[in-house]
Amino acid sequence: MADFTLRVRRYDPESGEAPYWEERTVSLEEHRSVLEGILQIKARSDGSLGIRCSCRAAICGSCGVRINGEPGLACKTHIGAAQRHSQAIGKGGVIEVEPLGNMPVIKDLIVDMDAVHWKKIQRVTPYLIGRQPVPEREYIVPRESMLDITQTMACIQCGACVSDCLSMEADPGFIGPAALAKAYRFVGDPRDDRRHERLLDLSEDPQGIFDCTHCFKCVQACPKEVNPMGQIMRLRRIASSDEQIVDANNGVRHEAALSTLIRDYGLLHEAELLPRSYGGNSWFGKFHPAAARELLSSLPAIVKAVLRRKVSPRQALLGHKLPPEDLKAVKAIYEHVEGRRSPHRSERYELNLFIVGEDEDGNESAPAGAADKEQSA
Amino acid sequence: MCSEAPEEVLHLEHIGVTFHRNDAGELDLRAFGGASMKRTAYVADITGQAILHVLYEQLMAHAEQVERYEEWFVTRLLTDEQGHCCGAIARDLRDGRMEIFAAKNVILACGGAGQAYHPTTNGLIVTGDGIALAYRLGAPLIDMEMVQYHPTTLVENGLLITEGARGEGAVLLNAKGERFMERYAPNKLELASRDVVSRAEQTEILEGRGVGPEGAGIYLDITPVPRRRILEALREIVNIGRDFAGVDITREPIMIRPGQHYIMGGVKTDVHGATPIPGLYAAGEVACVSVHGGNRLGANSLLDTLIFGRRAGAHAAQRAAQMALPKVPRSALLEEEAAIREIIARPSGGRRVSEIKLELGETMNEHVAVYRTEEGLQKALATIKRLREEAQGAHIDDRGSVFNQDVLGVLELSFMLDCAEAIVTGAIERKESRGAHFRTDFPERNDEEWLKHIALTAGEDGPQVGYADVTITQWQPEVRSY
Numbered sequence: 001m002a003d004f005t006l007r008v009r010r011y012d013p014e015s016g017e018a019p020y021w022e023e024r025t026v027s028l029e030e031h032r033s034v035l036e037g038i039l040q041i042k043a044r045s046d047g048s049l050g051i052r053c054s055c056r057a058a059i060c061g062s063c064g065v066r067i068n069g070e071p072g073l074a075c076k077t078h079i080g081a082a083q084r085h086s087q088a089i090g091k092g093g094v095i096e097v098e099p100l101g102n103m104p105v106i107k108d109l110i111v112d113m114d115a116v117h118w119k120k121i122q123r124v125t126p127y128l129i130g131r132q133p134v135p136e137r138e139y140i141v142p143r144e145s146m147l148d149i150t151q152t153m154a155c156i157q158c159g160a161c162v163s164d165c166l167s168m169e170a171d172p173g174f175i176g177p178a179a180l181a182k183a184y185r186f187v188g189d190p191r192d193d194r195r196h197e198r199l200l201d202l203s204e205d206p207q208g209i210f211d212c213t214h215c216f217k218c219v220q221a222c223p224k225e226v227n228p229m230g231q232i233m234r235l236r237r238i239a240s241s242d243e244q245i246v247d248a249n250n251g252v253r254h255e256a257a258l259s260t261l262i263r264d265y266g267l268l269h270e271a272e273l274l275p276r277s278y279g280g281n282s283w284f285g286k287f288h289p290a291a292a293r294e295l296l297s298s299l300p301a302i303v304k305a306v307l308r309r310k311v312s313p314r315q316a317l318l319g320h321k322l323p324p325e326d327l328k329a330v331k332a333i334y335e336h337v338e339g340r341r342s343p344h345r346s347e348r349y350e351l352n353l354f355i356v357g358e359d360e361d362g363n364e365s366a367p368a369g370a371a372d373k374e375q376s377a
Numbered sequence: 378m379c380s381e382a383p384e385e386v387l388h389l390e391h392i393g394v395t396f397h398r399n400d401a402g403e404l405d406l407r408a409f410g411g412a413s414m415k416r417t418a419y420v421a422d423i424t425g426q427a428i429l430h431v432l433y434e435q436l437m438a439h440a441e442q443v444e445r446y447e448e449w450f451v452t453r454l455l456t457d458e459q460g461h462c463c464g465a466i467a468r469d470l471r472d473g474r475m476e477i478f479a480a481k482n483v484i485l486a487c488g489g490a491g492q493a494y495h496p497t498t499n500g501l502i503v504t505g506d507g508i509a510l511a512y513r514l515g516a517p518l519i520d521m522e523m524v525q526y527h528p529t530t531l532v533e534n535g536l537l538i539t540e541g542a543r544g545e546g547a548v549l550l551n552a553k554g555e556r557f558m559e560r561y562a563p564n565k566l567e568l569a570s571r572d573v574v575s576r577a578e579q580t581e582i583l584e585g586r587g588v589g590p591e592g593a594g595i596y597l598d599i600t601p602v603p604r605r606r607i608l609e610a611l612r613e614i615v616n617i618g619r620d621f622a623g624v625d626i627t628r629e630p631i632m633i634r635p636g637q638h639y640i641m642g643g644v645k646t647d648v649h650g651a652t653p654i655p656g657l658y659a660a661g662e663v664a665c666v667s668v669h670g671g672n673r674l675g676a677n678s679l680l681d682t683l684i685f686g687r688r689a690g691a692h693a694a695q696r697a698a699q700m701a702l703p704k705v706p707r708s709a710l711l712e713e714e715a716a717i718r719e720i721i722a723r724p725s726g727g728r729r730v731s732e733i734k735l736e737l738g739e740t741m742n743e744h745v746a747v748y749r750t751e752e753g754l755q756k757a758l759a760t761i762k763r764l765r766e767e768a769q770g771a772h773i774d775d776r777g778s779v780f781n782q783d784v785l786g787v788l789e790l791s792f793m794l795d796c797a798e799a800i801v802t803g804a805i806e807r808k809e810s811r812g813a814h815f816r817t818d819f820p821e822r823n824d825e826e827w828l829k830h831i832a833l834t835a836g837e838d839g840p841q842v843g844y845a846d847v848t849i850t851q852w853q854p855e856v857r858s859y
């Protein structure tokens with residue numbers, strides 16, 4: 001047994017007071033969970049502390065909170081690890097627990113999941129629209145395809161990924177990581193009849209798959225290794241390479257331009273990126289009228305960036321320089337990845353935990369642990 | 378149930394459950410305890426979760442037609458003058474508002490009473506609400522003494538390790554490294570039925586061959602299963618092992634023991650999910666159609682829930698089509714509101730709800746578990762009676778209306794006490810050993826006197842004992858041996 005201090009964000013909507021912090025000490029073995037700490041507070045000293053929870057086993061998805069500023073499940077985070085984490089980030093070992101972000105708080109650690117999370121899930125037509133005719137027995141589908149979508153089936157709808165999604169913070173209308181992972185669950189399902197329509201819808205929506213900024217927050221937050229960002233990337237790839245969807249938001253062209261630029265220059269080449277995204281993916285892109293229009297409208301932002309020294313004019317126009325051997329290494333990565341691509345979509349190199357359970361060489365990939373953050377170690 | 382099972386599984390497959398496939402792309406099947414062949418369709422080791430989420434997807438698909446009241450808590454069921462169920466009173470957890478719902482039919486689908494035990498594999502919300510609500514309305518409970526202890530729950534904190542692990546080839550070892558199931562069930566070994574395996578483990582532990590610091594555990598060794606297969610098909614328990622026991626199950630054994638998991642008993646229903654109270658239906662763990670007898674086989678509870686859930690729905694719909702919406706007594710709403718106000722206004726100083734609950738759970742786990750005796754059961758009954766008194770004035774901190782989990786705790790505690798009392802009463806009554814109910818003072822099965830259900834109805838001071846016949850169809854009762 002050891003003592004731990006929890007600093008919990010409290011909010012009582014009936015009191016008329018603003019949210020405040022409250023510290024309590026609990027005593028537990030260090031491999032017990034933060035949830036057990038909170039339940040101890042409720043059991044021994046203050047039953048009014050509100051938190052949703054049930055399974056205590058990272059299955060029901062109800063106990064999502066932020067611990068030391070990072071979203072996750074209270075029942076899956078060891079209290080000892082949380083204390084060490086707090087020390088490491090200079091909070092002196094006091095474990096901070098607060099409600100998930102990006103959602104309105106109802107009381108204490110309870111947030112309004114309906115208002116945000118479930119609304120977004122409902123947005124992606126979250127049910128199978130089976131291929132016709134429905135077979136008499138089961139749909140016959142490749143073994144791997146079901147294993148593949150099992151990764152997104154493993155989502156427990158906890159909302160941890162929604163909590164800290166950067167894009168959603170900037171644009172609350174963004175469909176967001178959990179709902180897009182859910183969308184992949186149907187797009188990747190060979191039984192579904194609406195793959196193209198779904199992808200078209202998610203590509204054309206300005207708050208759809210191209211609204212994600214690849215910040216990795218959702219990957220880090222997810223307690224079930226659903227890898228929402230990865231699923232979003234797969235949606236993009238399938239939309240563009242397989243379904244040939246070129247969206248009105250220029251998402252596909254932007255991505256292609258980015259990828260080609262990095263292959264050729266090793267680093268981002270800002271001056272080329274924009275024109276290529278709008279005018280076509282080559283050095284001639286900038287002469288396209290659409291590119292000129294876009295460049296013109298982006299001028300104020302460009303000027304600001306230059307003034308704030310985010311880019312120097314010289315760098316921006318000529319691109320960054322990378323030593324030749326580094327550039328070679330970058331090219332090698334491209335060749336490696338693209339070389340594995342085969343014309344059949346199902347054979348494309350995908351990183352899926354249920355399929356690529358082991359390292360290729362057959363040893364020492366810690367079982368699913370790699371993506372785990374320190375707190376839940 | 379069995380004849381409708383394939384159709385039900387196919388229905389689930391068609392609406393989206395991602396059942397795993399074999400190399401031909403057809404449904405793959407897995408072995409579970411007590412079965413003589415592989416017969417269970419599965420989704421990795423999250424089958425229940427996958428089904429639950431797909432059913433919820435269907436609710437979202439029909440959002441226009443189906444109105445959902447999420448995070449409402451039913452405090453009482455209602456009957457009309459003829460004794461038919463005509464609705465329910467519920468409380469909106471979000472703002473404490475109470476509402477009366479008139480209904481032609483009410484279907485209970487709210488699970489068992491695992492939280493009456495400590496530890497249990499069941500979630501914190503599994504507090505016997507439905508069983509107690511129906512019981513208070515006058516519906517009989519049957520087979521309440523039949524409580525399943527699952528053979529593989531984590532010593533650490535009681536969490537469940539799926540039977541799928543043994544289905545895939547994991548073995549059980551005692552402190553001497555013996556595969557002791559060879560002695561108890563030479564043919565089925567680890568895949569004997571759950572009561573048999575749990576008793577074997579408990580015997581090993583009681584006889585000093587347990588593992589771990591207090592010798593209170595057994596090793597579950599999953600390493601015979603190829604690592605790749607574990608990662609593909611048992612991923613969830615890899616996570617549970619890592620997160621909750623600090624063990625990499627692909628490389629070393631994990632410490633488990635029998636733990637409370639399921640209650641075979643519940644509200645008596647027929648094959649249409651109908652209880653003896655017209656208009657009141659129940660399906661799933663809350664109900665007892667008696668398809669599991671005294672001991673449920675792995676994966677059968679999902680099936681029970683699905684089949685009788687569907688049947689209850691269909692039957693209730695048919696019944697509803699022939700009647701007008703009943704009138705509900707509004708006075709009942711006022712009574713319930715007053716009861717809640719009283720809880721909120723009660724003076725401080727009583728025993729804490731959490732303490733009462735813990736004592737109840739530990740008592741049940743000590744005396745009403747794998748092995749039972751008259752003496753232990755009587756002790757448990759006396760404890761429950763005392764706790765019931767204490768619960769009357771139990772202390773609460775929260776006096777608000779928004780998400781008042783203290784009030785919820787008080788209501789749930791009283792439900793759990795009702796269930797616990799029924800379980801113990803049934804266990805005292807049944808003076809033989811059958812299924813999951815094993816009396817060391819009556820170790821034999823006694824078909825002559827006890828081939829019958831014990832049915833309990835709410836009386837003035839506790840459950841009134843009655844009996845119900847056992848329906849025997851195709852298979853005559855035989856001695857079980859594995």
Ligand code: SF4
Pocket residue numbers: 161164165166167168176177211212213214215216217218219228229232
């Ligand atoms: S990677 Fe994309 S979806 Fe994930 S948190 Fe960041 S912006 Fe949101």
Ligand code: SF4
Pocket residue numbers: 154155156157158159160161162177178181221222223224225226227228
């Ligand atoms: S994707 Fe992960 S973090 Fe997001 S809701 Fe699902 S389980 Fe939670």
Ligand code: FES
Pocket residue numbers: 035052053054055056057058059060061062063064073074075076
């Ligand atoms: S309590 Fe269920 S996920 Fe944490």
